[in-house]
Amino acid sequence: MLAKPKQSKMKKIVLPAFIGLIMILSVVGFALTYNSDSPQGNLDSYTYNGHQYTRTDAGWVVKLNEGYASFNYGPKELEDIKLPIFSLPSKVYVAYDPEDKDQNIDFIIQKLNNILLYKNTRPVAACIKESKSCPNIPVVNCNSGDKVIAIYKGDKAEVNTDTNCLNIKGSTLELNRITDKLAMHWLGLL
Secondary structure, three states, X not given: OOHHHHHHHHHHHHHHHHHHHHHHHHHHHHXXXXXXXXXXXXXXXXXXXXXXXXXXXXEEEEEOOOOEEXXXXXXXXXXXXXXXXXOOOOEEEEEEOOOOOOHHHHHHHHHHHHHHHHOOOEEEEEEOOOOOOXXXXXXXXXXXXXXXXXXXXXXXXXXXXXXXXXXXXXXXXXXXXXXXXXXXXXXXXX
C-alpha cells in the first residue's frame, strides 16, 4: 500500500518537470536559431543589388565604403520610378519655383545638395522664374547652357530631361521618393 502513494507522487513531479524542460528547450532553440541579420529574422532588412538595406528609426540605412547612407524609402519602394540619363557636372543649379517654396521644398533641396556635395558637384541655389522671393539668387532655365535640377510641385509624379535640365515634379511625397531614387542612383546603389 505504501508503494502506490510514492508512484503517484513521482508522476506528479516527473510530468511537470518534463513539460517545463520542453518549454525551456523550445525557447532556447528558438533563440539560438533566430538571426536578426537575415531577412527571415528581420522583415525590415533585405539585400538589393548587392547592398544590405535595414529599416531604422532614421529610415532605410545602407552601408557605403566610407560609412552609411540613410533614405526615407527602400529601393523596393522606388522601383516604379524611371530615371532618365543625367550626368552630374562639377556645378549644377538646384532650381525651384518660388511660388511653391516651403519647408518641404527646402528639405528636398537640402537632400539634393547633400548628395551633390558628396559626389563632388557644387550645387547652386536658383529660381526657375523671376520673383521677389528670389532677390539674391540666379534665375535659370533649361536653355541657359548650365545644368539644372528643376523642382516643381504637382499632382502627378514626373522625372524627365529637357535640354540641360533634370525636371522632377510631384507632391511632397513623390518628390521625396524621386530624390531618394536619384541619390541611390548617383551613389551606384541601383
